[in-house]
Amino acid sequence: MEQRQRHTFLDLCLPYALGRLNEGQRRQFEAHLRTGCNECNRELAEIQESLSILPLLHRQQSAPRSLKESIIRQIRQEEKPAAGQPALPGVGRPWFGYGIAAVIALILVGLMFYVASLHDTITQQDRQLVELRDELERKEEILQVLQAPRINVVILKGAEVHPAGYGKIIWDPEKRVAVFQVANLPPIPEDKDYQLWVIKDKTPISTGVFSIQHEKESYFKVLGLTVADRNEIEAFAVTLEPKGGLPKPSGAVYMIGSPQ
Amino acid sequence: MLLALITQRLKQQQDDLTLLKRIERKDQQALSELYDRYASLLYTLSRRILPSPEEAEDVVQEVFLLVWKKSSTYVESRGTVYSWIITMCRNKAIDTLRSKRFKKQQQEIDIEEAKEILSDDHRLNPQEQAVVADYQRIVQTALKRLSRDQIRILELSYFKGYSQSEIARILKMPLGTVKTKMRQGVLKLRQLVRGEQKG
Numbered sequence: 001m002e003q004r005q006r007h008t009f010l011d012l013c014l015p016y017a018l019g020r021l022n023e024g025q026r027r028q029f030e031a032h033l034r035t036g037c038n039e040c041n042r043e044l045a046e047i048q049e050s051l052s053i054l055p056l057l058h059r060q061q062s063a064p065r066s067l068k069e070s071i072i073r074q075i076r077q078e079e080k081p082a083a084g085q086p087a088l089p090g091v092g093r094p095w096f097g098y099g100i101a102a103v104i105a106l107i108l109v110g111l112m113f114y115v116a117s118l119h120d121t122i123t124q125q126d127r128q129l130v131e132l133r134d135e136l137e138r139k140e141e142i143l144q145v146l147q148a149p150r151i152n153v154v155i156l157k158g159a160e161v162h163p164a165g166y167g168k169i170i171w172d173p174e175k176r177v178a179v180f181q182v183a184n185l186p187p188i189p190e191d192k193d194y195q196l197w198v199i200k201d202k203t204p205i206s207t208g209v210f211s212i213q214h215e216k217e218s219y220f221k222v223l224g225l226t227v228a229d230r231n232e233i234e235a236f237a238v239t240l241e242p243k244g245g246l247p248k249p250s251g252a253v254y255m256i257g258s259p260q
Numbered sequence: 261m262l263l264a265l266i267t268q269r270l271k272q273q274q275d276d277l278t279l280l281k282r283i284e285r286k287d288q289q290a291l292s293e294l295y296d297r298y299a300s301l302l303y304t305l306s307r308r309i310l311p312s313p314e315e316a317e318d319v320v321q322e323v324f325l326l327v328w329k330k331s332s333t334y335v336e337s338r339g340t341v342y343s344w345i346i347t348m349c350r351n352k353a354i355d356t357l358r359s360k361r362f363k364k365q366q367q368e369i370d371i372e373e374a375k376e377i378l379s380d381d382h383r384l385n386p387q388e389q390a391v392v393a394d395y396q397r398i399v400q401t402a403l404k405r406l407s408r409d410q411i412r413i414l415e416l417s418y419f420k421g422y423s424q425s426e427i428a429r430i431l432k433m434p435l436g437t438v439k440t441k442m443r444q445g446v447l448k449l450r451q452l453v454r455g456e457q458k459g
Contacts, residue, residue: 014446017347018417019354045339050449052346054418055305056399057411063303067317068295071324075288130359 008176008223013043017051022137024220028208031193031244141221145179148172152230156238156257162186165255169236171225178207178222185212185254188240194254195245199235200227209245230259276341283331291328298342299324302349308419309353319356323349354421402452410445413438 009032015021016029033041145151151170158165164184171178180196188194193211197204205227210220227233235258240251276297282290302323306316326348334344403411409431416427424442428435 014442019351019421020423041338045337045343046450046453047446048339048347049343050446050453051350051414051418052343053399053402053449053453054414055301055308055346055350057403057415058304058308060300061304061307063299063320064313064317067303067320068292068299071295071321072288072292074321074325075291075328079286130355133358 009037009040010043012223013040013047017044017047022141022221024210025223027193027210028223031209034244035247139219142179142219145170145172145175145177145221148175150174152259154233154236154257154259156236156255158184159253159256161252162254165238167236167238167255167257169222169257171222171228173228173230176225176228178225180210180220180222182210182212182218182220182238182255185238187212191243193241193243193245194238195241195249195251196222197237197239197249198225198227198233199237200232202234204237204249206245206247209241233259235259272342273340277336280327280331280334280341283328291324294327295324298345302345305346305349306353309350309357309421315356316353319349319353322352350418357421402449405448405452406445407441409433410441410448413442414445414449417442 009029012021012025012029016026021029033044151172154169156165156167156169157163162185166183167185168181169178170181182194185194188211193209195209196207198207199205207222207225208220210218212218235256237249237253237257238255239249239253241249276294279290279294279297283294299320302320303316306319307313310316310319323345327345334341338344339347406414412431413427416422416430417424422430424438425435427433427442428438431438433441
């Protein structure tokens with residue numbers, strides 16, 4: 001069974017290297033890499049090494065000369081904050097000169113703020129587009145699970161630490177993929193993740209990590225469901241763990257549900 | 261011949277590692293040397309992905325600033341410094357491409373052009389030529405070993421960020437064929453990188 005899960009992740013190495021995994025899949029895959037799986041780390045390294053040859057198939061273009069100076073300048077600026085600014089010479093200048101300089105400076109500052117605000121707006125809209133596209137891809141994947149000829153469902157209820165929590169796992173036992181619907185779980189700090197476990201023979205087996213940014217309903221696709229036979233599953237549970245998850249649960253149980 | 265190639269690539273990785281260690285100690289000269297080795301490659305890659313030269317420059321700048329700030333996050337077991345930097349650059353450029361929705365016009369890849377390009381490294385400085393030369397034999401073999409379709413599929417995915425379904429639509433091929441050809445293409449590239457090529 002362990003073998004089967006590792007193979008699921010191995011298949012994700014290429015789409016990961018090409019940036020084709022959605023946010024949830026990417027996080028699950030990276031959590032798996034952090035477990036130190038040699039096979040996947042090696043596979044990913046080889047794929048990235050192979051793909052990095054592709055840029056050499058094209059006519060090499062020299063980078064603009066000014067670029068290097070610009071990078072070095074930026075690094076120096078960041079290394080030496082404002083303290084290093086030279087003082088402006090102030091002797092022998094007529095007052096109107098200062099006035100004109102001040103007006104030009106004000107106009108420039110105003111323009112800079114205007115351009116910066118426009119840039120922020122465009123960046124924000126771009127981000128929204130990317131998020132919408134990711135969301136759409138995620139929904140399509142979820143739909144694929146729901147369209148399976150045979151699906152199983154387990155309801156998870158909030159545990160003592162957070163009784164309002166609610167969850168539902170819908171899985172395709174043949175393809176071993178699942179959709180996990182979560183509602184009313186509190187958002188968590190950046191250094192934490194929720195971790196989903198499937199419990200078999202009284203032993204919890206990790207099936208991935210996820211995080212909640214807003215206390216609204218969320219869906220996650222679960223990859224590599226190690227135990228998929230309803231009769232073998234004693235329960236599903238969600239715990240709060242350090243970022244990336246742990247091989248065994250250590251934190252509080254937030255939700256639990258059993259097929260029986 | 262193979263031993264010489266492997267030795268050469270190990271030396272390149274060793275040189276890169278030394279530079280990265282110096283960068284970690286905030287040695288600006290080391291960053292400058294790393295720039296001389298990779299700037300044109302990264303710029304070429306970014307220009308292949310992004311139509312605008314300004315955006316390509318921004319990506320290259322961002323990558324070198326990331327190397328400056330996060331050189332300590334490089335993990336040797338996950339690949340060479342070369343592939344770490346190239347991957348970072350490709351991902352940044354693809355993010356920009358996707359967010360700007362530049363997918364309006366598909367840029368077809370011309371393999372004949374690619375072949376002609378191979379001998380054309382005269383614009384590179386000596387440091388860049390050394391890096392390219394390490395991989396040149398692999399690249400030349402790659403062009404002989406991979407089919408036109410395999411290269412087009414890999415390039416549409418790598419340089420344009422298209423999904424396999426999108427590539428199937430663009431090339432008017434069944435999705436299954438695209439998946440198979442992509443897998444075979446990557447496999448052949450891997451064999452070449454591992455030094456398993458026969459000729």
